[in-house]
Amino acid sequence: MSEDIDFPDTAIYRFEIIAKGRLVDDIGPEMGLIIDGEIKDSVFVNTTTYETFTFDVEVSEGTHEFAIGFYNDYWDPDEGIDRNLYVDKTILK
Numbered sequence: 001m002s003e004d005i006d007f008p009d010t011a012i013y014r015f016e017i018i019a020k021g022r023l024v025d026d027i028g029p030e031m032g033l034i035i036d037g038e039i040k041d042s043v044f045v046n047t048t049t050y051e052t053f054t055f056d057v058e059v060s061e062g063t064h065e066f067a068i069g070f071y072n073d074y075w076d077p078d079e080g081i082d083r084n085l086y087v088d089k090t091i092l093k
Contacts, residue, residue, distance in 0.1 A: 019085060
């Protein structure tokens with residue numbers, strides 16, 4: 001998922017992503033914060049209930065593409081195992 005955002009100033013912005021995951025072998029989904037196609041930071045979402053994950057990222061003034069990545073998808077239909085990332089919302093401060 002991605003969205004273009006207009007940043008009024010060059011500054012460090014706080015991205016709060018409220019997310020949870022479906023774990024496989026006790027490993028949650030790896031979620032990344034991406035600006036203009038560049039991974040700025042990532043975290044493993046090792047919780048099955050919604051929690052806030054905070055990223056402080058410097059972004060220059062102007063319009064930039066913001067995206068959330070999910071890097072370690074896993075699916076085994078024979079075992080009924082499926083790792084997933086669920087994002088409730090993103091707050092930009």
